[in-house]
Amino acid sequence: MKRNVLIIGAGGVAQVVAHKCAQANDRLGDLHIASRTLAKCEAVIASVHEKKSMKVQGRFDAHAVNAMDSAEVAALIRKTGAQIVINVGSSFVNMSVLEACIETGTAYMDTAIHEDPKKICETPPWYGNYEWQRRDRCKAAGVTAILGIGFDPGVVNAWARLAEDEYFDTITSIDIVDINAGSHGKYFATNFDPEINFREFTGTVYSWQKGAWAENRMFEVGQTWTLPVVGDQKAYLTGHDEVHSLSARYPHADVRFWMGFGDHYINVFTVLKNLGLLSEKPVKTAEGLEVVPLKLVKAVLPDPASLAPTYTGKTCIGDVIRGVKDGKEAEVLIYNVADHAEAYAEVGSQGISYTAGVPPVAAALLVADGTWDVGHMANVEELDPKPFITLLNDMGLPTRIKDAAGDRLVSF
Template identity: 80%
Template sequence: MKKNVLIIGAGGVAQVVAHKCAQNNDILGDLHIASRTASKCDDIIASVDEKKSMKVPGTFKSHAVDAMDTKAVADLIRKTGAEIVINVGTPYVNMSVLDACIETGTAYMDTAIHEEPDKICETPPWYANYEWKKREACEKAGVTAILGVGFDPGVVNAYARLAEDQYLDKMTSIDIVDINAGSHGKYFATNFDPEINFREFTGTVYSWQNGKWKENRMFEVGREWDLPVVGKQKAYMSGHDEVHSLANRYKDADVRFWMGFGDHYINVFTVLKSIGLLSEQPVTTAEGLEVVPLKVVKAVLPDPASLAPGYSGKTCIGDLVKGTKDGKETEVFIYNVADHKEAYEEVGSQGISYTAGVPPVAAAILIAKGDWDVKKMANVEDLDPKPFINLLNRIGLPTRVKDAKGDRAVDFG
């Protein structure tokens, strides 16, 4: 049984991970959190102490580390005795942290695909550009590496696998829908790292349709969705991590990702992009200063973690999967609804961070217990979804299914 967890990162998602690890430290053992700025880690530990999240008395220590330095991360893993690393830092550090885990024989997980700071990595299949190149090394070292185990990617991948295993004989389409029907009260803000948020939407929108990659522009394809709890919402087809791995497994199904956007967000985004402020390439000011426009925009926008206290409303994220069952056409919507206020009251974070931060802790528990300690690299759809969904039900993200039989909770006992 694996024990002792090292969390990489100190943002809003890391705060959720820290609280949830603390709530399950009877299983996960000693806890450590590291980022470039140790004081941010100290603040998160203070939040854990304030909420009295530790289930049993135990260790929770902070550390400073440059997560882009593989040797430094490997040294920290050895120093802490961590057997599980939960990487919720910027996607720029994925490969260096993964390499450190392979070197030290430590289980690894992340919540987003790797990116390089100086380019928009938008050419399918994204995982094959970086992470999947380490499959052989993981298997040779006996290292469990679970990729993209946030909510989307992550839980939605498990929902697709659940539809395959439980509800359909043949899948013809998987539409992942992500709606945030909440309000943070700010003029303009992003729900997670603005730099990563904008990078997702400045490149080509890729979807998998009719057995090949289809290209669209951002906000080119939109439709209204009528969803449980949040009602009718407009969402636009967007490029997203899980499309690239699901398309690899479900080659005969169309795979698309849809995200909800209000008109105000689209207007501000369009202006910023049109005048070059979302570029990741450096420019030189009249004063001779070299700056990256995207990083300047990030610096002036609210920190996503600061949105939590006043956030209200709910999220609805799920998979609408169509296909056939017993020779008849059918569809099933597998989903979760989360509440921003409830998330803040429990862990001090808003609902977007909560939905991203709970799943990697569930995965860590499954690795610790052996259920998901597969000793190789895997995306979430490669793994049995039942223990994952059961655990998520218990620790804060309950799953429901809506089909011809009605709308009901999903629980495998």
């Protein structure tokens, strides 16, 4: 059944979501996009029409909304008749958008755990601090809420569930490795909102090891991973969203997240951090102006969406999963490779945004046809991964597996 879709946010990921919804609007319904700045929404829709992404003639409207105001979001949901909300705005707005969806009985999805702007790196499990506290209310209202349905978190969670279902009797470790081997040509930039990006790396690095939370400092633990296409890449143990839900489902497995960083990124980050420029706490200038250093850094760095036209190279994100199958130890790598230039040619965004933006649209299609319309709150690993992976294969994010039997496309 067709369902109207409201996209919250108008950044690089939202642009991908908009194009992919348009490409599938024969299976969705009317499309709407809303953010604080109406002009950004109108620019996204203009990009959709410029690339002729609409599969069939249909409605795609832009709206201004304060996504931090739950009542305002609920009013927009009612005005648009939206039945699915894809929240790809800042993670600061998750709770207000989710509240609006519970109030209106609308399916909800996001791509990251909620964050309180005043807090950095709260104690685990992060989902337990906000989203999971609303499980009972979602169930009582019959609201489908799919959490963390980007790539990581999101697709990597589905791969863990696939490994559980198909490749292992027991899983002993899940290492999620995220490598961007591309180049944006700038002296320094972040691929997502700098404020959100830096907040990930300024607090404690949490991983789940030996049945308990382990704590490290950022860039304290690193290792070289050998991956398809991108080769040998240095990655560092990093705190990340999916560790917090996967550790709940696989409590007897070690669950770690590794992200690739070059020496230049680490050097610039370290200088900014040591100077106090990544602090979220306000300071006063000599002129008496109150500024938040992190917001100032964000203001002077390139807009991540502006990187897309000249971005080259590829990404490789994969799950290295170890365990036991038929009494023998086994290891698989389940992965995807995306190309920055190809993403820009198709939807006008770079590859990082592409990998994050395609999965929620696949999820929306599965909610619309009833496959994932579960009527309660769920993390991705709680859902059947096969129809999701099948859709992603057709939508530009093919899943591959490398194991003792070779390297091949995952298909069903």
